Amino acid sequence: MSEPNEPAEPRSVRLIFEYVGDQVSLVSQQPVDVAITGFDVPQEAMPGYHVEVRGANEQVLSRVPIRAEMTASREVFPETPGEPIVRVDLPEARGAFTVVVPAPVDAHHVTVVRITGRPTGVATKATAPPAESRAQVTELGSFALDGGAR
Amino acid sequence: MTTADGTVIGTTQIFGSASRNRAFNIVLLAEGFQAAEQAAFNTAADNFVTALRATPPYGHLSAAINVFRVNVSSTNSGADDPTSTGGTGAVVNTYFDATFGANGIRRLLVCNTTTALTVASAQVPEHSLVLVVVNSTVYGGSGGSVGTYSLAGGATEIAIHEAGHTAYGLADEYPYYAGGNETGHDHYAGGEPAQPNVTANTDRPTLKWNWAVAAATALPTMSNPDCSTVDNRPSPVPDGTVGLFEGAFYFHCGAYRPEYNCKMRALGVPFCAVCRQAIWNRIGPLATLPAKARTPISVVARYPEHLDVFAVAGDGRTMSDWWDAGSGWGGWFQLSGGIASPGGGGSPVTSISRYSGHLDVFTVGTDNRVYSAWWDVSSGWSGWFTLGKLTCRPGSTVNVVSRYNDHIDLFTTASDGRVMSIWWDASSGWAADWFQISGGVAADGAPVTAIARYRNHLDVFTVGTDNHVYSTWWDDRNGWAAWFRLGNLTCRPDSTVTAVSRYPDHIDLFTTASDGKVMSSWWDVRSGWADWFQISGGVASPGSPVTAIARFNNHLDLFTIGTDNRIYSTWWQDTSGWASWFNVSGGVGQAGGQVAAIQRVTDHIDLFTVGTDGLVYSTWWDSASGWASWFQLGVS
Numbered sequence: 001m002s003e004p005n006e007p008a009e010p011r012s013v014r015l016i017f018e019y020v021g022d023q024v025s026l027v028s029q030q031p032v033d034v035a036i037t038g039f040d041v042p043q044e045a046m047p048g049y050h051v052e053v054r055g056a057n058e059q060v061l062s063r064v065p066i067r068a069e070m071t072a073s074r075e076v077f078p079e080t081p082g083e084p085i086v087r088v089d090l091p092e093a094r095g096a097f098t099v100v101v102p103a104p105v106d107a108h109h110v111t112v113v114r115i116t117g118r119p120t121g122v123a124t125k126a127t128a129p130p131a132e133s134r135a136q137v138t139e140l141g142s143f144a145l146d147g148g149a150r
Numbered sequence: 151m152t153t154a155d156g157t158v159i160g161t162t163q164i165f166g167s168a169s170r171n172r173a174f175n176i177v178l179l180a181e182g183f184q185a186a187e188q189a190a191f192n193t194a195a196d197n198f199v200t201a202l203r204a205t206p207p208y209g210h211l212s213a214a215i216n217v218f219r220v221n222v223s224s225t226n227s228g229a230d231d232p233t234s235t236g237g238t239g240a241v242v243n244t245y246f247d248a249t250f251g252a253n254g255i256r257r258l259l260v261c262n263t264t265t266a267l268t269v270a271s272a273q274v275p276e277h278s279l280v281l282v283v284v285n286s287t288v289y290g291g292s293g294g295s296v297g298t299y300s301l302a303g304g305a306t307e308i309a310i311h312e313a314g315h316t317a318y319g320l321a322d323e324y325p326y327y328a329g330g331n332e333t334g335h336d337h338y339a340g341g342e343p344a345q346p347n348v349t350a351n352t353d354r355p356t357l358k359w360n361w362a363v364a365a366a367t368a369l370p371t372m373s374n375p376d377c378s379t380v381d382n383r384p385s386p387v388p389d390g391t392v393g394l395f396e397g398a399f400y401f402h403c404g405a406y407r408p409e410y411n412c413k414m415r416a417l418g419v420p421f422c423a424v425c426r427q428a429i430w431n432r433i434g435p436l437a438t439l440p441a442k443a444r445t446p447i448s449v450v451a452r453y454p455e456h457l458d459v460f461a462v463a464g465d466g467r468t469m470s471d472w473w474d475a476g477s478g479w480g481g482w483f484q485l486s487g488g489i490a491s492p493g494g495g496g497s498p499v500t501s502i503s504r505y506s507g508h509l510d511v512f513t514v515g516t517d518n519r520v521y522s523a524w525w526d527v528s529s530g531w532s533g534w535f536t537l538g539k540l541t542c543r544p545g546s547t548v549n550v551v552s553r554y555n556d557h558i559d560l561f562t563t564a565s566d567g568r569v570m571s572i573w574w575d576a577s578s579g580w581a582a583d584w585f586q587i588s589g590g591v592a593a594d595g596a597p598v599t600a601i602a603r604y605r606n607h608l609d610v611f612t613v614g615t616d617n618h619v620y621s622t623w624w625d626d627r628n629g630w631a632a633w634f635r636l637g638n639l640t641c642r643p644d645s646t647v648t649a650v651s652r653y654p655d656h657i658d659l660f661t662t663a664s665d666g667k668v669m670s671s672w673w674d675v676r677s678g679w680a681d682w683f684q685i686s687g688g689v690a691s692p693g694s695p696v697t698a699i700a701r702f703n704n705h706l707d708l709f710t711i712g713t714d715n716r717i718y719s720t721w722w723q724d725t726s727g728w729a730s731w732f733n734v735s736g737g738v739g740q741a742g743g744q745v746a747a748i749q750r751v752t753d754h755i756d757l758f759t760v761g762t763d764g765l766v767y768s769t770w771w772d773s774a775s776g777w778a779s780w781f782q783l784g785v786s
Contacts, residue, residue: 014271014275018264027264027268028268028271030271030275032275032276033171034170034275034276035171035172035436035481035785035786036477036478036480036785037432037436037481037483038472038480038481038483039432039480039481041477041480042530043456043472043474043525043527044525044526044527044528044529044530045528046344046530048344053476061476061477062474062477065319067316067318068294068315068316069293069294069315074258074260074293074294075292075293075322076255076258076292077417078417079257079289079302079304081304081418082416082418084329084330084416085311085322085415085416086327086328086329087322087328087400088255088258088328090253095263095294095295096264096267096295097263097267098295102476102477102478104475104476117341
């Protein structure tokens with residue numbers, strides 16, 4: 001092609017959060033020039049923890065899953081090959097995680113949410129119509145995006 | 151034991167050359183290495199790169215991977231190692247405050263993840279994965295948002311397993327929570343897990359990894375006869391067989407894994423095929439798509455601020471990319487592991503959106519049977535499943551029309567050229583099998599196109615074996631009409647007849663004559679069919695179809711690739727007639743290639759084609775700004 005120029009790109013922000021149980025706090029936010037693939041902003045509803053980018057009127061602009069576990073357990077690995085990996089329970093979920101979210105001009109704040117309940121069961125027939133969403137969304141905290149980030 | 155106990159020395163890229171903003175960037179942080187011990191960390195980092203590249207599929211994804219080591223000196227060497235968990239009792243001052251013995255288990259090695267993420271973000275803001283390498287030969291490690299592992303032999307396996315969770319969203323495939331003797335983990339009773347590598351679904355057609363399952367493989371492949379315990383019997387099938395192996399996701403029964411073994415089940419073994427695909431679909435979208443040279447691109451707008459694009463890679467993989475106004479282009483990913491028929495110009499992926507939260511896609515597979523998959527906002531992508539028993543011409547196109555939201559009609563050609571159709575209706579599912587439409591037979595390579603002007607009416611077009619254009623129609627009162635010839639135009643055998651309906655009682659047709667001339671005809675309820683005529687002297691590259699969209703009921707836009715392989719457009723307006731052809735933004739495509747076009751909002755057009763370098767390009771037109779420059783389609 002003659003001129004492989006790309007259009008103006010949405011800007012991105014890296015966020016670092018800490019959590020204790022369901023208490024989430026924003027540690028830092030940092031504008032970053034990095035591609036956000038469809039893997040990180042899946043279009044389908046997924047259970048689990050997510051960071052939603054919202055506009056001033058609370059409309060959800062994008063939803064980034066938190067892949068790192070926010071669970072009260074840890075994996076323990078065997079020293080000897082062939083022995084099982086096991087999980088141990090923790091007194092409470094505690095840790096930190098990071099996500100990179102798109103920050104288009106109308107992004108106003110981010111909200112950490114927990115989506116519970118599988119949005120749909122397994123489709124038992126290829127012809128099955130889509131199921132109604134049965135997901136429940138719990139908001140764990142909202143944090144303003146810095147103006148400088150957008 | 152804080153960041154006062156050391157210094158960040160600096161960052162060195164030790165692997166990869168991908169642009170950092172379009173790469174999977176791995177950051178290795180040194181923990182418990184004193185200033186004089188940095189060489190040991192450097193060696194450990196190099197060893198990690200070697201181990202990673204030797205772990206499929208990472209070796210194949212090297213072009214999109216960068217690895218950085220961040221040298222950090224600590225006041226003391228090693229990590230805390232409490233005696234209460236059998237350790238040495240060492241208490242040391244280190245930058246990331248690493249300690250063995252977390253939760254009373256010596257080999258559970260953890261660090262301050264906030265500090266690790268903060269340092270990584272300062273040193274490599276584009277990081278995708280952060281790992282802390284602890285200067286100790288005691289075996290240990292842990293996962294979470296930051297993987298931590300020691301210098302003990304085999305500990306890099308912990309990092310690679312944990313990356314499976316953190317970077318790709320993979321589930322644990324082991325069938326127990328605490329080794330197998332726990333209670334409450336006999337039978338998984340939850341819904342379908344969201345993770346790509348575990349399932350509760352045993353239905354072959356809808357199994358999310360059905361693309362990887364051979365027809366001869368039994369499902370379930372291995373069932374646990376005693377759900378009170380872990381099934382430790384050997385695999386009944388050879389290593390590498392993908393099927394359904396009961397016992398996964400911390401449960402003895404009711405949850406299944408794709409292969410008998412996988413790195414997400416046990417350390418020291420390869421990732422299974424399904425996990426390899428998940429890794430590929432995380433890193434692959436950062437790269438460009440080498441497309442099949444003449445692959446027709448399909449594009450749909452589920453809603454005005456969103457586009458879904460479908461194409462076929464040079465190796466036949468069925469690929470998709472999407473654009474959303476909120477996040478830009480997502481990057482190319484393989485659609486449910488599909489491979490399209492390579493015959494002829496190659497079968498394309500065709501698509502339709504019947505409503506905003508749903509997509510249906512179709513292609514002809516390498517066995518020349520018709521396959522479909524669907525995506526739903528509530529469940530994501532299904533696996534591919536076959537439609538009927540039809541064997542198509544290699545490389546056939548499956549065209550799709552939805553007369554109303556709960557109905558689909560498909561059209562394609564059988565291996566002997568018969569024009570075939572099948573339908574799906576929400577009330578009855580897919581029809582039992584394909585049927586031939588009114589005895590019609592298409593020329594070799596001619597697709598079958600269709601439009602629905604009303605919910606109870608179809609118009610179908612193709613090039614017949616005599617290379618003339620033929621049509622038939624269906625309505626719910628009379629069924630299928632006999633085929634009839636449209637004028638005396640002689641086409642190429644593989645010409646596409648593109649049909650557009652600007653309003654319900656009008657059809658515009660576009661195709662290419664045997665000498666490449668761009669030709670049109672129309673039908674109107676008041677006057678019937680008009681003769682074919684050449685549009686503005688246009689001549690298309692041999693094999694290139696003519697793409698048409700009607701943005702208004704008195705306006706048409708056409709696109710094709712000319713004999714000089716440039717991308718051309720013209721338009722028709724009722725008040726001014728046909729304009730002259732013009733080159734769109736200097737674009738040049740593939741000889742015989744196609745230009746896909748869509749109007750997602752008024753006064754806006756998006757175009758897609760394969761460029762001369764085999765990559766997919768796009769441009770757009772807006773009434774306010776005119777044509778934009780072409781840009782390579784990948785991730786924004």
